[in-house]
Amino acid sequence: MLTFDHVHFYYKKGQPVVEDISFTITAGEYVAIVGANGGGKSTIAKLMDGLLLPKEGSVKFNGLDTGIPADLAKIHKQLGFVFQNPEDQFITTTVMDEVLFGLENISVPREEISIRLHQALQAVQMEDYLEAMPHQLSGGQKQRVAIAAILAMHPQFIIFDESTSMLDPQSRKQVLSIMRELNQQGMTIVHITHHMDEVLLADRVMLLHQGRLIFDGEPYTFFETVPVGDYQLELPFAVRLYHQLHLTTPLTANWKEMITSQWSTNYKI
Amino acid sequence: MANTVLLGQYLETNSIFHRLDPRTKLLGLIIIMLSFLMLGTFLSYAVATFFVISILLLSKIPFYVFAKGLKPILFILMFTFIYNVLFTKGTVIWSLSFLEVTAEGLINGTRFVWRIVLLILLASILTLTTKPLTLAHGLEKLLSPLSRINVPVEQFSLMIVIAIRFIPTIMQELERILLAQKARGYDIAALKLPQRIFAYIPVLIPLLFTIIQRAEVLSNAIDARAYGNGKGRTVYKQLQFQQLDYWVGGIAVLFATTLILLELGGL
């Protein structure tokens, strides 16, 4: 469980980046965070992982406080972070070393390391690239290695900070399906994104605007009640179509099924 | 451009050097390099050259890789050579107004350049046959006595890994910015000299900014993966001296001693 309790953050006093934010994310949730560029999304993500510390209020993960150094070390072991640029987060020089890096950091016994290494690379289908170097991999492959490096550390919670934004559509699809699979296995997922169709995959969406939490709830309610254009966002295709057709049935992400079922039930003789 | 930087370009050729313990390679390299400082006579140069060439052949790395790696320092080599040729006193064999070329200068210049080339070839064997992380592990192990007097050896070794890892990335970035400014009509080569002094500003400022940005993400990535202060980490690939290491170490010592004896003996 991750709790933000009246969190404030700023770089310069009087210019708040995050203002008085409180929420709780429980284990196993899949949360999307959206908002305009510069709205505070990335700051929130870094506050979650203790990469930034709140100026006021507190951030707690399973009772551990990011403000206490001893706790922070424990938080880093349980919470994974996938950054936006696949190039910049590749610390070492081969895929294998990259996964080893985290495992060595958290003092996993040597016998267990090789098991975890192979399991993690298998989960993202990169087990054939053990010796590959970063410049030999595509952006999507690097991003999958980044995920493997985190999975090997057996976290309970992973934050994806715009991790799909620099990928081509095929790689994006792969990463999204990995995320969904992990969530189904019980992992808590926080996904910061600009792609509105990705929001529909989540159970819960938070809208951040100018450092404030504007909306926190279910994605379908979000698109039905919030004037998204006011926050530099747009409706996903499924919702645009839903409005266009004036449908009254419940909104779902799978618009194809929505249309097909309507088509067969509503035939006028 | 990124490919011409030899440093950090590990190449898998499965030679005996790839199988050596990094500590053997590091120590061997230091011993041999020190002995190269003694090089003086033609005979010792010949022995050293023969030795380096044998090492190059044993490494199974194609020769063009070394040639490519020497290219960026060609300018320095030429400068060293010309400097020696012009500023060594001795028998004048050719002159043009105040410029004088001496026989001693030619010999000195050749020696200097030859020695630098030998040293660089040896050093590149180390980086071409050792993965940066292994190298850093080796270095960390060799320096570990220092950590008892609170020298942050682990962090130092991580720093080296990162430097090696990001040199090609930064070279790529530089290339990209150069191209982007060129596309905006900016061509450094076409500028006149007084302007050329400031010519690199449109390239260096953006480069600096992206490097700083990258460094920030990187330090976050290291923190997020629980590096802490680098103490108490498991070492997965443990270093262990094999029989081969003792042999190679022995040969390095033997070779260095021979060179020194050759010099002292004045042969």
Added chain:
Amino acid sequence: MVYELQNLSVNYDDHAALRNISCTIQEGKWISVIGQTGAGKSTFVKVLKGLIPSFDGNYMIDDQPVIRDTKGRLKVIPEIGFVFQYPEHQLFETSVYKELAFGAKLQGYSNQQITEAIDSILPQVGLSEEILSYAPFQLSGGQKRRVAVASVMMMNPKLLILDEPTAGLDPLSRAALLQYLQQWQKQDKSRTIIFISHQLDDVAEYSDEVMVFHKGQLKGHFNACKLFLEKNELLEELELSLPEPVQLLKLVEQLCGRKVEVDSCKEREIFDKIMPIWHARGF
């Protein structure tokens, strides 16, 4: 202007980046370039701009071979504008004004010409005059991106090449930038845009034509709508899924068992053509 490439091949150290490409780029069009990462899209546009000095084949502009220097290498072509990926990374001046004037000055514009050009470009990319004195680094991501694009537009290019210009922008900043680009292009019949993108929804919405690259080859140069409606096997081969509006059109065609004629593959057009069919079903 008409740009024409004949039998173009580009080889890098160890592989062929482009193989035997021939194509003609007519003026007054929005041409999108699609294909997987590493398919040769970037190399192709770099050749057009003259950033790749040596290659095999011919490059003609208005039936004239492009000028080469004495070593036979191609020079940068000034009348083509080129916006790189993440163009805000090339900004370096101390004010937006200087940044915009940078390229124009190099082309020999006078101060007055520069001021006039800035006055006309700023509103076209949705920036206000007050930011001229700001340092580029003070601006938001979307603004920086637009300054970088405007600095290229300043030189009044006839052909504007953009490599993934919307990557990393939030949805409305993205839509706004694309609309500015479209307005700029439509303003003058001789203006052409070449747009590299992975987002097929954007490609369908804005393009007149699409060039498809795969493994260094040009797989075809199509009318945009024709590509999406008729060349499905090609897109499947490239593992590209159709834009969502086109998927909708295909689904409706399948449901009602007949072809639905559309004039373009834009979302609005497809919605308009589908509504009557939908209403006829009794909704």
